[in-house]
Amino acid sequence: MSYQDTQQVCLNGHQTTANYHGSPEFRRKHCATCGAQTIHTCPKCSHEIRGEYHTDGVVVIGFRTPVPTHCENCGSAFPWTEAKAKLASQVKGDGAADHFSLVQQICSRFHLVAKQLRTRHADRDTLVVNDEYDAQDLLHALLQVYFEDIRPEEWTPSYAGGSSRVDFLLKDEQIIIEVKKTRATLKAKNVGEELIIDSQRYRAHPDCKKLLCFVYDPEGWIANPRGLENDLNKKEEGFEIKVLIVPKGH
Numbered sequence: 567m568s569y570q571d572t573q574q575v576c577l578n579g580h581q582t583t584a585n586y587h588g589s590p591e592f593r594r595k596h597c598a599t600c601g602a603q604t605i606h607t608c609p610k611c612s613h614e615i616r617g618e619y620h621t622d623g624v625v626v627i628g629f630r631t632p633v634p635t636h637c638e639n640c641g642s643a644f645p646w647t648e649a650k651a652k653l654a655s656q657v658k659g660d661g662a663a664d665h666f667s668l669v670q671q672i673c674s675r676f677h678l679v680a681k682q683l684r685t686r687h688a689d690r691d692t693l694v695v696n697d698e699y700d701a702q703d704l705l706h707a708l709l710q711v712y713f714e715d716i717r718p719e720e721w722t723p724s725y726a727g728g729s730s731r732v733d734f735l736l737k738d739e740q741i742i743i744e745v746k747k748t749r750a751t752l753k754a755k756n757v758g759e760e761l762i763i764d765s766q767r768y769r770a771h772p773d774c775k776k777l778l779c780f781v782y783d784p785e786g787w788i789a790n791p792r793g794l795e796n797d798l799n800k801k802e803e804g805f806e807i808k809v810l811i812v813p814k815g816h
């Protein structure tokens with residue numbers, strides 16, 4: 567007996583499983599890589615997304631069922647295909663370039679980049695993101711891909727017991743990016759309190775119209791990342807705060 571299985575993919579295009587029916591234990595509601603919601607049917611027509619093809623007695627090793635770009639039934643582009651097209655048009659500068667979304671895109675891919683850096687040819691030296699300074703340095707490098715004028719802003723917050731931190735000002739775009747990395751002593755409650763203090767400081771900053779608080783949480787110390795984001799996101803006249811906790815797949 568041969569049969570066609572279905573695959574489950576997150577809205578950003580990461581495959582969760584190509585054996586949705588055959589191995590239900592691999593199903594996930596959210597992506598382990600990026601935290602986005604997963605689907606196994608076309609959002610437009612509900613047709614199941616084609617997964618692995620099973621032939622009885624044949625085990626294919628090393629073959630990975632590709633993630634399709636379009637629905638084979640209705641022909642519409644899947645959400646990840648649309649997202650890629652949108653990003654491409656932003657990068658090319660079609661229409662009004664939305665720099666704030668671009669910064670969020672970079673941050674949302676940060677964990678993938680950090681993980682990829684661990685895999686080096688013959689175990690050569692690499693950048694391992696262990697603390698907030700490592701996260702700042704890696705983000706600084708990634709920002710260079712799209713932005714010309716990146717200014718590290720050093721300051722000493724009242725809560726940090728004398729230790730200073732660096733945030734980034736994109737002067738032309740009037741965006742400030744704040745980087746935090748969670749740890750055993752910096753969990754949801756403290757992160758929330760610190761971000762409120764920081765956002766008050768940046769509201770008064772003459773060059774800041776938008777503040778992105780990027781919270782890198784690779785060990786999953788924050789139990790309800792979406793809840794914390796929703797509590798802290800704020801948009802008012804002339805000032806916007808967006809909190810992005812990455813990754814969310816715990």
Ligand SMILES: [Zn+2]
Nearest residue numbers: 576580597600
């Ligand atoms: Zn994903």
Ligand SMILES: [Zn+2]
Nearest residue numbers: 608611637640
């Ligand atoms: Zn469809």
